[in-house]
Amino acid sequence: xxxxxxxxxxxxxxxxxxxxxxxxxxxxxxxxxxxxxxxxxxxxxxxxxxxxxxxxxxxxxxxxxxxxxxxxxxxxxxxxxxxxxxxxxxxxxxxxxxxxxxxxxxxxxx
Amino acid sequence: xxxxxxxxxxxxxxxxxxxxxxxxxxxxxxxxxxxxxxxxxxxxxxxxxxxxxxxxxxxxxxxxxxxxxxxxxxxxxxxxxxxxxxxxxxxxxxxxxxxxxxxxxxxxxxxxxxx
Numbered sequence: 001x002x003x004x005x006x007x008x009x010x011x012x013x014x015x016x017x018x019x020x021x022x023x024x025x026x027x028x029x030x031x032x033x034x035x036x037x038x039x040x041x042x043x044x045x046x047x048x049x050x051x052x053x054x055x056x057x058x059x060x061x062x063x064x065x066x067x068x069x070x071x072x073x074x075x076x077x078x079x080x081x082x083x084x085x086x087x088x089x090x091x092x093x094x095x096x097x098x099x100x101x102x103x104x105x106x107x108x109x110x
Numbered sequence: 111x112x113x114x115x116x117x118x119x120x121x122x123x124x125x126x127x128x129x130x131x132x133x134x135x136x137x138x139x140x141x142x143x144x145x146x147x148x149x150x151x152x153x154x155x156x157x158x159x160x161x162x163x164x165x166x167x168x169x170x171x172x173x174x175x176x177x178x179x180x181x182x183x184x185x186x187x188x189x190x191x192x193x194x195x196x197x198x199x200x201x202x203x204x205x206x207x208x209x210x211x212x213x214x215x216x217x218x219x220x221x222x223x224x225x
Contacts, residue, residue: 031211042114042201042216043153050211088152092210096141097166100152 003027004089004101012107016078021104023089024071032072033098034063037086079108112136114217116202122223123192131187131220135204142185143214144177145201153201159185160208192224 005024013019023032031050035043047056049065049072056063060083062075076083086105090098115134123129135142141160145153146169156175157167161182170177174193179185189196199219205212 033211041218042203044216045213048211090152094210095158095160095165095208096143096205096210096212096214097155097158098145098153098214099155102150102152 003099006101006104010105020075029091033090035088081108081110084108116217120221128190133185133202139204141205143203147199194224197224
């Protein structure tokens, strides 16, 4: 059983469109991390959310942690080709050991 | 170094061969982690070190997998008698401290293909 379920698994959109991807679980977490991974590279940390209902913005990316701290979403406004990548959510279950979801593969077409 | 360095970037092995994957963490980083990422999946935890001590190896899939970090810096992940199901990207990561949500820095990985 996957601890973190990410949906949709794959999303292809035109440049300039908006998109939202989701990370869901039946478990409650004290915090949740989002990473972006580009082909041939390792994941790079984008943000950590720690408070239920928290919203964090990183340029055109908006991250939200659910009120119950069981889920999170990532919204991209006016997507650019540089936003293409695999978006991974992860939880730290102690001493930086991470459990990842399977990822949301986002492709932005110029 | 500027980042986590892994070598080789690509490794092709015949089934049954032994392989060794190297990780050079960021200088001064205490913690070092190995993850396995199968095609189309998120990374899965294999093992981690705090300095030279291997504190958790619960994610290693079998006793064919062995990791070491003898001097608390460079680490090697060894896979004996490779099988096709070992084909994956092996990612190494390091962090400065041992704290929950301490930022992890990942290397680019070694892509292992077992034929």
